[in-house]
Amino acid sequence: MKNFNSLIMISKRAQNISPSETLKISAKAKQLAREGVSVISLSAGEPDFKTPAHICNAAIDAITGGFHGYTMNTGIPELREAISAKLMRENRINIPADQIVLSNGAKQSIGFTILAAIDEGDEVIIPAPYWVSYPEMVKLAGGTPVPVKTLFANDYKLTPEQLEEAITPKTKALILCSPSNPTGSCYTRSELKDLAKILEKYPHILIISDEIYEYIVFDGEHTSILNAAPQLIDRTVIINGFSKGFAMTGWRLGYMAGPKPLVDAVANIQSQETSAPSTISQMAGIAAYNGTMKPVEEMRIAFKERRDFVVKELRSIEGVECFSPSGAFYVFPDIHVFFGRHTPEGEKINTSTDLSLYLIDQHGIATVPGDAFGEPDGIRLSYAVSMEDLKEAMARLKDGLSSLN
Numbered sequence: 001m002k003n004f005n006s007l008i009m010i011s012k013r014a015q016n017i018s019p020s021e022t023l024k025i026s027a028k029a030k031q032l033a034r035e036g037v038s039v040i041s042l043s044a045g046e047p048d049f050k051t052p053a054h055i056c057n058a059a060i061d062a063i064t065g066g067f068h069g070y071t072m073n074t075g076i077p078e079l080r081e082a083i084s085a086k087l088m089r090e091n092r093i094n095i096p097a098d099q100i101v102l103s104n105g106a107k108q109s110i111g112f113t114i115l116a117a118i119d120e121g122d123e124v125i126i127p128a129p130y131w132v133s134y135p136e137m138v139k140l141a142g143g144t145p146v147p148v149k150t151l152f153a154n155d156y157k158l159t160p161e162q163l164e165e166a167i168t169p170k171t172k173a174l175i176l177c178s179p180s181n182p183t184g185s186c187y188t189r190s191e192l193k194d195l196a197k198i199l200e201k202y203p204h205i206l207i208i209s210d211e212i213y214e215y216i217v218f219d220g221e222h223t224s225i226l227n228a229a230p231q232l233i234d235r236t237v238i239i240n241g242f243s244k245g246f247a248m249t250g251w252r253l254g255y256m257a258g259p260k261p262l263v264d265a266v267a268n269i270q271s272q273e274t275s276a277p278s279t280i281s282q283m284a285g286i287a288a289y290n291g292t293m294k295p296v297e298e299m300r301i302a303f304k305e306r307r308d309f310v311v312k313e314l315r316s317i318e319g320v321e322c323f324s325p326s327g328a329f330y331v332f333p334d335i336h337v338f339f340g341r342h343t344p345e346g347e348k349i350n351t352s353t354d355l356s357l358y359l360i361d362q363h364g365i366a367t368v369p370g371d372a373f374g375e376p377d378g379i380r381l382s383y384a385v386s387m388e389d390l391k392e393a394m395a396r397l398k399d400g401l402s403s404l405n
């Protein structure tokens with residue numbers, strides 16, 4: 001039990017939550033860099049590009065134009081309209097503006113959706129490897145995360161059989177993330193159709209579809225579960241935001257779009273917890289969805305070039321297995337072959353965490369261990385760094401792994 005003076009205890013709820021492993025590693029990389037150690041961070045979950053100029057200019061205009069006040073709790077109507085129009089234009093999904101709630105990032109939208117939907121004891125199915133925050137958010141809401149181990153051989157994607165096996169009378173929701181953090185995998189239309197066939201048998205299950213990486217897809221086009229199974233619209237929430245596709249991580253702008261009763265519940269929670277996101281960021285968001293997509297396309301092309309390079313390099317390292325992910329800016333190779341080997345200093349590598357620590361401490365590359373994502377055999381490398389850094393990082397990685405025996 002933790003207390004900070006003799007009488008006041010930290011709540012059980014807070015004690016039950018783990019800190020974000022990805023943020024921990026990024027912090028360690030930054031700390032080492034401050035100490036003058038040369039560290040290349042492949043641990044960050046953010047694009048290395050700057051926000052496109054027309055979006056920045058819209059924010060500057062908002063400041064000089066006096067947009068300094070609160071907006072409606074759910075967001076500026078014009079932005080909700082722009083999102084609704086975008087969903088129709090790009091995704092062929094019909095969600096009216098009053099079924100969209102803007103937030104301080106997709107993270108908040110996921111957290112509040114879970115809070116609005118999950119009661120004590122409800123189970124939430126989360127395919128593993130998963131984004132680190134999903135299970136913790138479910139726990140915060142009093143629910144029970146049910147991680148389902150997916151297989152490397154299936155590009156770490158959930159199969160209909162695995163889904164059905166995990167469903168119990170207590171299952172309240174399924175979280176899908178495509179393109180995926182941490183694996184970069186994308187579900188195809190036919191895979192989503194097959195999952196939907198199972199979900200149709202269980203009408204009490206809510207689907208939370210995290211599509212934050214939708215603009216970073218390399219092979220084919222982004223497919224939402226609602227494209228594959230439009231009949232699920234009355235129990236699917238789409239999560240999205242501006243952080244990844246528009247390189248706007250620091251602007252803190254995301255949203256959820258879904259069934260009206262759930263949207264209203266999320267809006268209620270938001271009205272008491274945070275209110276609307278920054279007015280200035282929202283004005284920038286309008287410019288993002290109504291403006292040119294050229295910079296987004298340029299970033300996508302740069303990410304694709306890096307993906308091809310990293311996958312080729314990883315596959316050339318003996319023992320490393322890596323599929324070529326279709327989206328996001330991560331690769332998640334299987335590195336379990338190195339477990340049981342020793343560092344030149346005689347330390348045994350037992351886990352992906354040991355390997356990540358060895359790589360950062362001895363070779364100056366920050367990665368995130370698969371343990372953090374519920375898949376102990378993997379390690380996540382983000383290629384949201386310059387090609388030059390990526391080349392150096394791959395050389396260090398080869399050196400580090402080949403020194404283990």
Ligand SMILES: Cc1ncc(COP(=O)(O)O)c(C=O)c1O
Pocket residue numbers: 045104105106107108131177180181210212240241242243249253254
């Ligand atoms: C899968 C996934 N969902 C949501 C988020 C949160 O994004 P935002 O910056 O919009 O809060 C992230 C960020 O790392 C993510 O990787």
